[in-house]
Amino acid sequence: MxxxxxxxxxxxxxxxxxxxxxxxxxxxxxxxxxxxxxxxxxxxxxxxxxxxxxxxxxxxxxxxxxxKGATATASGGTGGKGSxxxxxxxxxxxxxxxxxxxxxxxxxxxxxxxxxxxxxxxxxxxxxxxxxxxxxxxxxxxxxxxxxxxxxxxxxxxxxxxxxxxxxxxxxxxxxxxxxxxxxxxxxxxxxxxxxxxxxxxxxxxxxxxxxxxxxxxxxxxxxxxxxxxxxxxxxxxxxxxxxxxxxxxxxxxxxxxxxxxxxxxxxxxxxxxxxxxxxxxxxxxxxxxxxxxxxxxxxxxxxxxxxERELRNRNLKAVTSGRKTIILHDIVARTKDTLDFAERIIKWELGYGHLVVATTHQVHIFNENYINTPIIIDGRMEIKIIILGKKNFLLVDNTSIWIYTYTGRLHLNPRFPASQSQILHLNHRCISLGLDTLAVRDHSDQSVIHVFDLLPGATRQDDAYTIHSKSPLVEIAVCRFGNPDDQYLVFIDVNRDLFITCVQGGPDFIIHKIGTQVCTVMWSSDTNILVGLHDSCYSVWYCPGEACTDPTLIALTTFTFDTTEFGKNITLESFEGANVSLRSSGAIFTISVKTYCVILHKLFADNAWERALKLCRLVQNQVLWATLAAMASKRNQLDISKEAFSAALQIDKVNYLSYIKDLEPTSAEQMAENSIMNGRTQEAEIILLHNKKIPEAILFCLRMHRWSRALEIAQKNETDVDLVLKERKKYLFALGREEHDPHFLKLL
CATH class of the missing domain: 2.130.10.10 (YVTN repeat-like/Quinoprotein amine dehydrogenase)
Incomplete structure (x- = not known):
């Protein structure tokens, strides 16, 4: 460049x-x-x-x-460019x-x-x-x-x-x-x-x-x-x-x-x-x-x-600007070269997912690598500031709004949130993220708030976004770019450089888990739900951050940290494609690899090929692979596979607990509730028991979780087992050597 x-x-x-x-x-x-x-x-x-x-x-x-921003014209473009x-x-x-x-x-x-x-x-x-x-x-x-x-x-x-x-x-x-x-x-x-x-x-x-x-x-x-x-x-x-x-x-x-x-x-x-x-x-x-x-x-x-000579690379494609209005596209594998000439000056462009999206002064051109000579042109889009490519859609940000397009040139969504138009000029790549079926935008006026939009056709959150509230202001957000609709995760870094994760399908009550500290920046793989993050002098790879986040032991087993002092200082993440992560330091590009078998394992999960995943783990006999399989299988109620994986990962306590779950009646409310507890979804376990009229079991569950006020509330509401709750509460306080302080229990003494 x-x-x-x-x-x-x-x-x-x-x-x-x-x-x-x-x-x-x-x-x-x-x-x-x-x-x-x-x-x-x-x-x-x-x-x-x-x-x-x-x-x-x-x-x-x-x-x-x-x-501050240009006004929209009748053609859908913007006007008033000058000062x-x-x-x-x-x-x-x-x-x-x-x-x-x-x-x-x-x-x-x-x-x-x-x-x-x-x-x-x-x-x-x-x-x-x-x-x-x-x-x-x-x-x-x-x-x-x-x-x-x-x-x-x-x-x-x-x-x-x-x-x-x-x-x-x-x-x-x-x-x-x-x-x-x-x-x-x-x-x-x-x-x-x-x-x-x-x-x-x-x-x-x-x-x-x-x-x-x-x-x-x-x-x-x-x-x-x-x-x-x-x-x-x-x-x-x-x-x-x-x-x-x-x-x-x-x-x-x-x-x-x-x-x-x-x-x-x-x-x-x-x-x-x-x-x-x-x-x-x-x-x-x-x-x-x-x-x-x-x-x-x-x-x-x-x-x-x-x-x-600005250059972008993605898999077998390399694109280089040779002038104000010219891009040369190379296919490294086929050893072909195409020269793309534009009538207007090139402003922004991105390469990925087999497409090249180029924004000129008044147009957006969409090139498919298989049909490079017949681009799709979108007219009227001016002053493009940000282009982000996704697997299904791509995102444009101009001076007035956010636009989501399909690669066929159809406008899919124009997301808006409170005071969004006044915040458009403050958007950058760190505070807006496009995932597989999700768009996340950090609010600029309140930087502890994230707005989450669902991009699936007909989804209610296209017009009315969910909001995620963090305890501290955020500096970066990232939505995963792979998986099924139920496996979409959002990670964010706050001002204290702590890394958190939540499932974007878990709204409106998002459960947030902390999975890292002293993190500078993160990036999801384009092909798997594997996450890489940079620290000051090292980098970490989370092989199963979404499914393992509920259990600190699993997070520790599926996270590896490596030293980066050999690469130099001021390292930045360039790309994460397949099993290869590209880092840049002082202009030089370094490529590191994550565990290839974990990448294959994630693709088997996406295809629900559990037997093949189990055979892969038996063949490789790697603890990270077993821990990743255990976390995935537990979430999807694959109890037999989960039990073997936890056993291979030497998690004996979880093996015993899974044996207890398997002894319960299959597909019963108790078994589903216990499996939810196993995956850290305690609120879901309580809802399952109450929905199936398992009142005594719900009370015992709350007592196990030391949710005393909730246990008393359920018992009083259903007029059963109140004495049991008081008895267990008394035993609990006696063991701790404390006096009763909860006003709900003091009324019953």
Whole structure:
């Protein structure tokens, strides 16, 4: 992956260009000390003068207010791509706000010295200005002062909003600081570089901060100041950097240098302008679709760049972009190559499940690997931000809504939840997940809530989603991509990096189980219900997370952790296909394998081939395989197979319990209830007994589970065995040496 670079042949300005920004994906505005405001088009790089600024106004920064979302048009597309409000800051401490017609709406004297940064907030409700006087102020959209959030003696070089507008990051001398805007919040400040920090950027989705300084290095930090990555020293100072809107890429600029990096810091490619001196790059900015960058230079030249040679792989297919409108699709096995040309610029594209889905400026193209020359085209879909492919459907996210399509081009679902339209711009790959028959979306306003939609035809949850509530805010969710409709599981990671799992068919009362700690990210296999997760210096594989989650012993038996120090730092998950997991570290791809027999075992489960699964385990004689078979067989009431599997896995207590269950009358309420208890579904066991009028058995069950209040409630309601409940309660308290404290029992004493 690299930038294809273009630059203006003759600079319009002989002064340095520090004020430059995108109005939309096709237009760029810039101004410099010649007091002229120019508009450039990216297609042919033509330039036209838009307005003349006052002679005493020397621009230092420029930022367009991007629209919150485009309005739907009659054709189903979106309109209103451009911005209509422009903020320009000056060297004399003023800022002006211009409308689309370049008329000055506000002219505000904000600082006593040069304004180095002026930025609209992500929600568009206000703006910040940071000056060399050491002051950062927040203003309303109309230019009225709201507050002064930072006031120091030292000069501030750069300031940026947090993605949710709840904090401001700024650099001052060799330090980087994060100032939360909440009342009585504490400032976080750390020494970032050996020299002055010249530029910073805050990623939208990964919640990391990048900084570049006079020590010729750029660094990646978390919001608490912990260093994630430090680059090697360049020849010259790092003068500008910026994260792409989706947070996946980082552009870094210096003297005669533009570098394309992964968000974790390592470099994809580097462009050096050695033949012609362009000077230092200032104010690198990405277009809103994340495919193009622009930057002004110290010599008055404007740099344009778009990404080419972006590569995706899936099984036997490899797709590479060779230009703005061209993708080359390789079949590695058949050794064939197809060139796909598009009439419009490519924005987003994904490869998987035998399909290539490409979003251009106004269309979505669906290619089947078997019929590559006859794509299905969906018109009217604009500003596509996210594409996620599933086995049956694929998902699109634009500026207005979420869309679920089949691979035949039919709109399957347009899911909505409370305040969903206002949260679309905050969606990313970590907070939305498409499974086999399920869609899960994390709520942005309350990040401890997940909305779950059922994608099966005619399902009630298509229009009225279930909600899952976590105790802590969540950072990542993932729905499994394989299995039967009854075997769909959702995992999520909270801010404490704990990993939880629940069955998405268990609503509305979802039972949540904790299966891991200190987990950074997870990924489900595309072919099985096997889960892989990354920790700081190791990775874990859960071979049976859904069925084993109710029993900590089974989770321990079916989970393996391996060291990753040999791969290096900053590891990311690329793909999980079949038995192969692809990891990427510092640009290099490593492939690791999970146990192949477990992959085969999951496929046998899906086909209900229990005898073949049992023969496989007898052949291999592996404890992980036996434990996986035991968990699966227990859930599906295969008692004989479950008993043999637990015996081979040396779980003697469960073998004895299964023997007790088998001695009960087959298919009786008691046996079904005991089997539910075996699988951790205690509420289901109680319901089975009560539904079959097994009142004494239900009371005894509650006593076994120490659910004393519930046992008393059932006994009083049915006017039976109340004395038994009181007697057992008394024996329980006597054994513990405690006094009665439950008000329901105190009334009966």
């Amino acid at each position: 690299k930038f294809k670079i273009y630059q203006t042949k003759e600079p319009k300005s002989r002064e340095a260009i520090a004020a430059i920004g995108w109005c939309n994906n096709e237009e760029i505005y810039n101004c410099s000390d010649d007091h002229q405001l120019y508009k450039w088009t990216t297609t042919n790089r033509d330039c036209m003068q838009v307005a003349k600024l006052p002679d005493d106004f020397s621009p230092t920064d420029l930022h367009w207010l991007l629209p 209509d409000t422009l903020l320009i800051c000056s060297a004399d401490g003023r800022f002006i706000i211009l409308n689309k017609s370049a008329r000055v709406e506000r002219n505000v004297a904000a600082h006593s010295s040069t304004i180095v940064s002026g930025r609209w907030s992500p929600d568009g409700a206000g703006l910040l200005t940071a000056g060399e006087d050491g002051i950062i102020k927040i203003w309303s959209r109309s230019g009225m002062l709201r507050s002064t959030v930072v006031q120091h003696e030292g000069q501030i070089r750069c300031a940026r909003w947090a993605p949710n507008a709840s904090a401001i990051a700024y650099c001052q001398g060799p330090f980087v600081a994060v100032k939360p805007l909440a009342a009585n919040s504490k400032l976080t400040k750390w020494r970032a570089h050996d020299g002055l920090v010249l530029c910073i950027a805050w990623s939208n989705n990964t919640d990391t901060i990048a900084s570049g300084g006079e020590d010729c290095r750029y660094k990646i930090w978390d919001t608490q100041g912990a260093n994630i990555y430090t680059s090697v020293s360049d020849d010259y100072a790092i003068t500008s950097l910026d994260f792409s809107p989706d947070g996946e890429l980082l552009a870094v600029g210096g003297f005669n240098m533009l570098k394309l990096c992964h968000y974790s810091g390592w470099s994809h490619s580097i462009n050096r302008f050695n033949q012609e001196v362009v000077g230092s790059l200032f104010n690198i900015t990405w277009s809103s679709d994340g495919t193009q960058v622009t930057a002004g230079t110290s010599t008055g030249i404007i740099i344009f760049g778009h990404i080419i």
